[in-house]
Amino acid sequence: MSSIKTQSRILPRTPAKPKHSSWREELRQAYRDPQRLLDDLGLADQALSQHAPTRFPMLVPRAFAGRMQPGNPSDPLLRQVLPDHDETLEADGFVNDPVGDQASRQTRGVLHKYQGRALLITTGACAVHCRYCFRQAFPYSAEQAAHQHWQTALDYLAGETSVDEVILSGGDPLMLPTERLRQLTDALQALPHIKRLRIHTRLPVVLPARVTESLCAWLEGLPWPVVMVIHANHANEFDSAVDQAMKRLTLADVRLLNQAVLLAGINDSVDALAALMERSLAARVIPYYLHVLDRVSGAQRFERRDQDAIDLVDQLRVRLSGYLVPKLVREVAGHPYKLPLI
Numbered sequence: 603m604s605s606i607k608t609q610s611r612i613l614p615r616t617p618a619k620p621k622h623s624s625w626r627e628e629l630r631q632a633y634r635d636p637q638r639l640l641d642d643l644g645l646a647d648q649a650l651s652q653h654a655p656t657r658f659p660m661l662v663p664r665a666f667a668g669r670m671q672p673g674n675p676s677d678p679l680l681r682q683v684l685p686d687h688d689e690t691l692e693a694d695g696f697v698n699d700p701v702g703d704q705a706s707r708q709t710r711g712v713l714h715k716y717q718g719r720a721l722l723i724t725t726g727a728c729a730v731h732c733r734y735c736f737r738q739a740f741p742y743s744a745e746q747a748a749h750q751h752w753q754t755a756l757d758y759l760a761g762e763t764s765v766d767e768v769i770l771s772g773g774d775p776l777m778l779p780t781e782r783l784r785q786l787t788d789a790l791q792a793l794p795h796i797k798r799l800r801i802h803t804r805l806p807v808v809l810p811a812r813v814t815e816s817l818c819a820w821l822e823g824l825p826w827p828v829v830m831v832i833h834a835n836h837a838n839e840f841d842s843a844v845d846q847a848m849k850r851l852t853l854a855d856v857r858l859l860n861q862a863v864l865l866a867g868i869n870d871s872v873d874a875l876a877a878l879m880e881r882s883l884a885a886r887v888i889p890y891y892l893h894v895l896d897r898v899s900g901a902q903r904f905e906r907r908d909q910d911a912i913d914l915v916d917q918l919r920v921r922l923s924g925y926l927v928p929k930l931v932r933e934v935a936g937h938p939y940k941l942p943l944i
């Protein structure tokens with residue numbers, strides 16, 4: 603059985619629901635001030651000097667914050683998003699571009715690292731700033747594929763007939779208006795070598811209101827199989843709003859996969875990982891990858907040793923159905939695929 607806790611997660615002094623239902627309005631109301639978030643969680647006495655501002659400011663939608671446990675400074679969702687003094691320290695081997703994105707850049711906003719798959723950095727914006735994000739130092743201002751009606755990216759894809767899968771990533775591609783995304787897929791339909799569309803996004807989890815009727819209508823109308831890789835690291839990231847968003851996506855004929863990152867102090871136990879896999883399946887999402895941490899500057903507090911990761915996945919295999927066990931991988935710059943550890 604999963605060990606999902608059922609205690610109330612109503613935040614003190616926070617409206618249960620934003621007044622406006624539009625996802626853009628929800629985004630405007632997101633927490634940007636660590637002190638406000640801590641106050642609303644009943645953690646006002648947490649030493650704030652610990653949460654020094656960095657080049658990567660805090661950003662947390664209220665829908666996500668509403669799933670945090672009030673009064674718990676170790677809450678697994680809070681820990682993913684709360685800036686920490688540790689981020690200002692240098693650590694051996696932790697760098698700005700840990701996975702070699704710059705070396706795989708082909709043209710503005712296009713990374714082509716693996717055979718058959720090209721990844722578009724659609725936009726630099728995201729709805730949540732995860733403290734371990736491996737693209738937190740990415741030069742987004744110069745690298746956005748949506749720039750100038752996607753033309754540079756489309757020109758590149760037209761000339762690369764070996765590419766049969768286009769991956770929309772970011773930032774978060776669902777931060778763009780659906781109409782902008784539709785412009786891209788309309789143009790992609792003129793390229794006969796494109797056979798699949800993949801979307802990597804955290805928005806259905808952190809801002810489920812983004813899964814609107816018009817988004818689903820766009821997805822359902824696409825001529826290719828559509829795979830959506832969501833990103834959840836802990837069972838508590840799911841609630842009924844997320845379940846409903848996933849159900850809408852499923853009804854729009856989207857295949858849902860989850861990728862997670864193994865994060866010290868957040869999901870690094872066999873109980874937490876098993877609960878995550880079971881809870882994501884309950885939301886219609888099949889586990890895909892469990893990444894070991896990309897060694898991005900400032901994220902050192904989240905790292906676990908490879909051997910610990912291997913042992914955890916080995917225990918997961920004992921407990922879970924085969925299809926609930928994610929592939930444990932490390933992204934190695936220059937390697938032609940994500941390297942399995944076990």
Ligand SMILES: *Cc1c(COP(=O)(O)O)cnc(C)c1O
Pocket residue numbers: 706713714715716719720721769939940
């Ligand atoms: C991770 C990644 C992919 C997708 O890899 P899969 O193993 O197919 O999920 C594609 N392109 C880039 C640049 C990536 O970083």
